[in-house]
Amino acid sequence: MDAHRSLKKWQNILVGPDTPLEKAIEVLDKGGLRIALVVDEQKRLLGTLTDGDIRRALLKHRPLDSEVRRVMCQTPHTADSSWSRERILSVMEDLELLQIPVIDSDSKIVGLETLHGLIERRKVDNPVFLMAGGFGTRLRPLTNECPKPLLKVGDKPILQLILESLVGEGFHRFFISTHYLPEMIQEYFGDGSKWGVSIQYVHEDKPLGTGGALGLLPKNEIDQPLLMMNGDLLTTVNYRELLDFHNRHDSIATMCVRQYEHQIPYGVVQTDGSYIQSMEEKPVQKCFINAGIYVVSPELVSNVEEGTCIDMPTLLETSMEAGKKVAMFPVHEYWLDIGRMDDFKRAQLEVDRL
Template structure:
């Protein structure tokens, strides 16, 4: 059972029991839910104190003294948005609900401001030419193109840092000196950054062979340097550790609408007709968690793409898991994607 689940109580729970729960869990809130875990209200130590000042007996059901209209967060909210709501309404806790109003978590100000330190290495791929974004990339590598006031790669780096990661490798090929000059050794952010340079392109997975394999001792994040996402990297790491495997690939649901009526037939007879059907697929989101063994299996100088590398693991009988990304995600590969990023950045 996760810590936040200990705060769940039913509406008939007495104030006395709620106080015991508050003392036990030490997050200064209990969440009142129905049998399906839909949130009915919250009860904080402040609510308890106000009820006691009104001389309500300890046997009073929490449903009579709870806040029945609490502020809540939705699944997929970025840390920054949660903190903004907490600051605006002076909150110490914020229940997290799914689309049906079911409690799926609890964010606390203490946990958000005291991020854990995670030693997993992070490998950011920044060597591409960005040909589809020319002329913007004639004199600037794509990862250094700015969205808002910061380069794309810096936004990625800071999201990892905000999740507690501090060991970074950046692969370079096109205009490497500009990337090195901007990020340096990472001391500006209080982290370590080292560079892996590809003299010639080795594919999306070949740079793994140039890493110092003796230092890759934990599952390693690998991410394309042209993505914007609000994905919680801590959740991804927890999933990977729970579901043992050689790798975890983040995937994104992609919908394609066939612009015509589709005919199902048998011989010369029509069986059915579907007008403009929508087909759904999972696509590679360009974010991975790789076991140290998989990283070390790539030899220096090997040219290989990540799909090919993962397919070889599957063929060898090793598990490759997928982690659906429902949070904001944008691959900045084309000019229209770059323009969309500029428009949407303020809402991230």
């Protein structure tokens, strides 16, 4: 069997068992195959690390300096190098695998079979809602005469980078919300035919908040879970996996989150009345923050009446108070919220990571 069956080089996704989780995430993200292969010094396969393994570790607040061996799947499905392509594809289909390592008789890794190419060519009918109505006040004077989504990162507007990343994954039904300088956005993107997709616009006469904008969508056209995101984000998150995650978790919505660490610059004292229980010098607090990407069910969209002014966190809190489930999807991939001038400058330096 050829060792280069995948679209990208599998040699670039090899890590050792003692590799820190943070470094393994970088390897996985750069490899673009949604998997890292854990091997010993002789290239014998010890395990695999997938997006799902990483997200489960993040949800458990595993430290990023944890060794990969503590997080990896130690009993991955494998294919023998003597198998035919047809047999491998049949096994992958039966086991619903997106990729499978190929090993020889000594358990040494010799290749990786992937369904990546087939998946990329399949269309995704879920509608996408891009929020592009903000004023971008923290980026003035750049936004005095240009809406933030049209500011260029590299040689393309931010919103075009977002659109093209989604088009590349098979999405073709787009809605864009506008408010500030809407005619510039509509003139640039038109009806989407330039990208071979459909784009419809909804206009906020007054700012309604991210949740309120849902009330402007044509309810009869939101017939599947809606992917929704802010129009000032740069990310390499896997949108297909996000949709699959949402569909598996029986929730009215799914919010993407990022792990955020903050070091308290002082010694923290735990007390019991007038007595000290413990002391910790400059502890690091970990939490999840809203990443500005959501999947929302048609039910939630239909619940937002036209003209309602509400942001997404409040809308989701209201849903939870009503007994509905809201899931969270940890994003470990590249992610940058272009909110301030420093973020915009950083985006110019990191655009090649997209």
